Amino acid sequence: MSTDNEDDFEPIQVFPEGDADLRPGADSCYKCSTCDSSCPVAEVDDDFPGPKFQGPEQWRLTRKEDQEIDDSIMKCSNCMRCDGACPSDVPLSQMHNTARAQYVEESMSKLSVEYWRNRLLANYGTMARFGSMFPRLTNAVMGNSLVQKLNDRFVGITSERDFPEFATETFREWWADRGGAAVESDEKRVAYFHGDYANYNTPEVGKAMVRVFEHFGYEVAVPEQRCSGTPMFANGMLDDARRAARFNVETFADLVDDDYDIVCSCTSCSMALRQEYPELFDFDDTERVSAHTYDAVEYLRIHEDLDGELEAVDDVDAPDFAYHAPCHARNQGLDGQTTAVLSNLGDVDAHDVGESCSGISGTYGWKSENYDASMAIGEEMFEHMDEAEPETGLTECPTCAMQMEHGSDYPVKHTLQVLEAALTDRPLPA
Amino acid sequence: MIGTEVLVVGGGLAGSVAALSAARDGARVTLVSKSESTLRQASGLVDVLGRVDGDLVADPFAAIEDLPESHPYSVVGTEALREGLALFDDVTGDRYRGGDRNALVPTTQGTVKPTLRYPASVAPGIAGDGHETLLVGISTDPDFDAKRAADTLAGTVPGEVRGVTVRFPRLRDDAKRTRYAKLLTEDAEFRDALVEKIAPKVDGADRVGFPAVFGEDPAFVRAELEAGFDAAGEPVSVFEVPTGPPSIPGTRLRDLLRHELEAAGVELVTGVPVVDFEAESAGSGDEDGERVTSIVVDRNGARVPYAPEQVVLATGGLVGEGIDSERDRVYEPVFDLHVPHPEDRYDWSEEPAFGDHAFARFGVRIDDDARPLDADGAVAYENLRAAGAVVGGADTATGKAASGVSLATGSRAGTRAATAVTQS
Missing domain, CATH: 1.10.1060.10 (Alpha-helical ferredoxin)
Structure with a gap:
């Protein structure tokens, strides 16, 4: 009873010279x-x-x-x-x-400041790898107002924003330190695509993802991986993106062979693996990896009785939330998911702060020339956050979280952290 | 599988009304649509029954009585239409106007459209009261030629109509309607500059019509512009003329409905097409028919299954791809429901462009419970209902009845689906 999809547009139809036929x-x-x-x-x-x-x-x-x-x-x-x-x-x-x-x-000069600024932003993971070797020092230097002014003037990275702090222990360090997976299973297996941000900046999100999936009896794999490519697409650095994507597709295809599905905690990462990889690249297993990739919460809804488990929870150590659905969640049809899932928790309210874009869009709002437009786009979300009762933000996208914090001064959490608090009885980290 | 009580497929007017009806009746509802709401392309006007046999209809409720049996109104009854309209009125509140008789709303083409519900921002422009009208076009917006529209209107409605085209201040030639809307809403200098340009052309007109670019809060923009004309010594009423896509009034209606859906707790899943389903026998006997047990949506290649108790199909007609065709057949692509059509494809259309085309009536046929019927007239799936343009049997484009059919069938499908959930 499958529907007839013959007429669907096939994104990659390779011309002799290798370009996509658009x-x-x-x-x-x-x-x-x-x-x-x-x-x-x-x-x-x-x-x-x-x-x-x-x-x-x-x-x-x-x-x-x-x-x-x-x-x-x-x-x-x-x-x-x-x-x-x-x-x-x-x-x-x-x-x-x-x-x-x-x-x-x-058309862009490879000697221009703009090119190298964009290259730097697009390759955040490389920057983060070095930065997180000495996290406290890096945080002190990047938080220095003189450094920020110089960045703004000579590099074109806005001084209006505070750089995200590097964690003192990365997610991968934590994972290695605990000895990897704590649950083994032949039937329930997920491979976690954490991306750079959860690794270097918000390891608590990665830990929440691991603990929630282990709560449901999943064996979690955390393979070597590179940036999903999202900031590279956004800056036109398609060669960098291709290298990263090839590595990710090859690595995760092997895990799909071993009956793993791929789950992501960042909605831009899942968007990249699901949509942008098949649209832009044609490695052997691109489509197969795409078809096996899920948002982490979406995956639990499909395979577990997440609603039922949450309904049975009677006390959660968490506040109410002002929830913003990231554009890249919206584009995967996941915009209503978080409020629907959390509505099962009696004493936690996730209030949706509206459909507007947060305005930061990854690296876009970090560029000096875009800062004002970025804040003008975000204005509607800031107003709705201000009008809503809760004073803690909630979203699945790391840069939307930066923008929410920047415009409101609220702390911002990830949905997986709320599930972690509800299902494993851990307090929400400050 | 993701559990839900009522799954609505399609996020246009019919799907939104079905989802909202079901949610307000206490069901847990998920609304899945393959792309953003088509209301963004729609005029924002609600036509219920504007023409019968080519003649303008003043009282649609009276005219409905004489429609053929196959018409969706005849199948679900006036009562369903009344319920759909009541829901619409509740959602739109003072943002919409209209009663039991059609009003003639001027369009950007200079025609008038018989309409039962229209935005309050459109109300002062209703044709037929003899007031003198000035239409203002934006020089960079080729979709509204104000002078031509005025000439056409002047030939059909009482009262003088003039048109003038002005250049909106300081904007790029291809500025988007959303940009005009934002500036009109937020920038007093922009509004003042605009009034300054237009005031000298008012010349005794009672009302000034702009293409519909007044943004999210048209009442505010109208009040500000009217105050500006007042100050310039040219007191007028200011109104919007609904445009083609991208339509700001359509977007406003979409936003109002979406807000209500969210408030009613409907989970909105946008951007994912339904690609598969499963069904099983509804009971043990052969006579029991079938029921839909799961619906699979495609999320960028990953198959995501839902397990709904009740399903509403509101995927649109031929234009919205809820009905599709190949050279030798017309079909409904999600459930392959029966779509009556002439065997010979040369009978699908008539030669004149505005002839009495069979294709205009293509769609699934439903019973008064809004359940699609198979070729033998039996219920196709006992827990499946259909609403909106996917339902055939009438040429709603020519009859100016598309929105009304969406309200009537959407309301019927949604309330009956909710009843079925609460009874089970």
Whole structure:
């Protein structure tokens, strides 16, 4: 009784020279401009011509050899809202990702400060690896106001924001220290894609994911991995992204062979493995890894009676939350999940603070030239957070969490931490 | 599998009304849609029955009595329409206007659309009262040629209608409607500059119509602009003319419905198509029919199964891909429900563009419980209902009845699904 999917647009149809054939996408666009009206950047930035231009229109224009990609492509924040808005299934974010990569490759000077600033931001994991070797020193230096001013002036990284602190013990160090998996199982196995941020900055999220899955009897694997590639796509660093993606696909495909499913705690990581990898790359196992990748909470809902377990919990050491659904959760159809799941907990309320984009979109809001637009986009979310009763934030995206903290001064938690508190009786870390 | 009581497939007007009806009746509801709500492309007007046999309808409730048996209104009855409208009125409150008779709403094409419910921001522009009207177009927005629309309108409605095109201040040529909306809402200087440009052209008009770009709070923008015209010595009423996509009034209606769905505890799952389902015999005997036991959605390649007790299909018609066709057949792609259609494809349409096309009536047929019927007229699945444009039997585009059918069938499907849940 399967539905007929023959007509579905196949993102990668490799041309002889190896580029994705985006013509079916461009041809599907009937110019209704709904994507433009869903674009948070076009609403606040007079210099941004919107996703319809950046995608199908620019693709057509650049079929002519002398036509270069417009530099406004770098103003796209890669929130991917246009994908969900399109009634005609035009792969807008894929078109933006390829256009951005082409712009960086052909039109951006490799000697420019902008290029190296973007490269630095895109390769956050590399920066974090060195930074977290001496976390206290790095935190002190990066938190220094003079360093921040110099960054702003000479590198183009805004001094308005506080750098995320590196944890004194990374998630992987904790994992190795505890001796790896505490539960063994032949039937229930998940491989955890933690990404760089949960490893270097918020290991408590990774620990919560491990403890919750072990509570349900899963054997958790934590393989070697690289950045999901999200900040690389967003900065047009497609070669860097390809290297990282290839490593991840090969590693996790082996685990899929051993009956593991892949779970992510960051919704941009799951988005990358599920959607962007198959749209941008065609390694042998790309599609198979994508089809076996899940958001961690989504996975528990499918395979366990999560609702029932939470309903049976009578006392949780957690406050009420102001919840923000990240754009990349929204684009996977996960925007209603957290409030629905937590509604099973009698004494915890997760209040949704609305549909607006938080405005930071990964590295976008870290760039000096985007800071004001980033805060203008976030204004609606800040107002809703302010109006809502709870004074603790909740979200699944690390950079949305930064923006929520920045605009409200609330501490911000991850949904897995609430599940950890409810199911394993641990207090929510401060 | 992810458990839920009522699973609604489709997030347009019919799906939203079905989900909201079911949730307000106490069911736990999940609404799954393959992309963002189509209401963003819709005018934001609610037409219930505007034309019968080409003639304008003033009283849709009277005209419904004479519709053929196959019409969805005839199947679910006026009562379902009344319930759907009551829900709509409750959700929209003072943001919408309209009673039991159609109003003529001027469009950006200069035509008038017979409509039962319309945004309050549109109300001062209703045609037929003889007031003198000035329509204002934005020079960079090719979708609204104010002068042409005014000429067309002037030929059909009482009262003088003039059109003028102005350049909105300091914006790029392809600025988005959302950008205009944000500036009109937040920037007093922008509003003042606009009024300054238009005031000299008012010249005694009673009302000034703008393309519908007044943002989330049109009452505020209208009040501010009216105060501006007042101060310039040209007192007028200011109103919106509904546009084609992307539609700000459609987006506002979508936002209102979404807010109510969230408040009613409906879980909204957007961006995922339904790709598969499973069914089993509803009882032990051959006579018992079948019931749907699971629905599988696709999340970027991963299959995610839901186990609902009741299902509402509100996936849209031919345009919304809730009904699809191949060279030799017309079908409903999720459950492969029966869609009556002529065998010979050359009978699917007529030669004239606006002829009496068979394709305009394509869709599944339902009973008065909103359950789709198979080719023999029996209920297809005892726990499946259908609502909105996926239901056929009438040409709702020509009859200006699409929104009303969505309200009536959505309300019927949602309330009956909730009843079935509470009874089981």
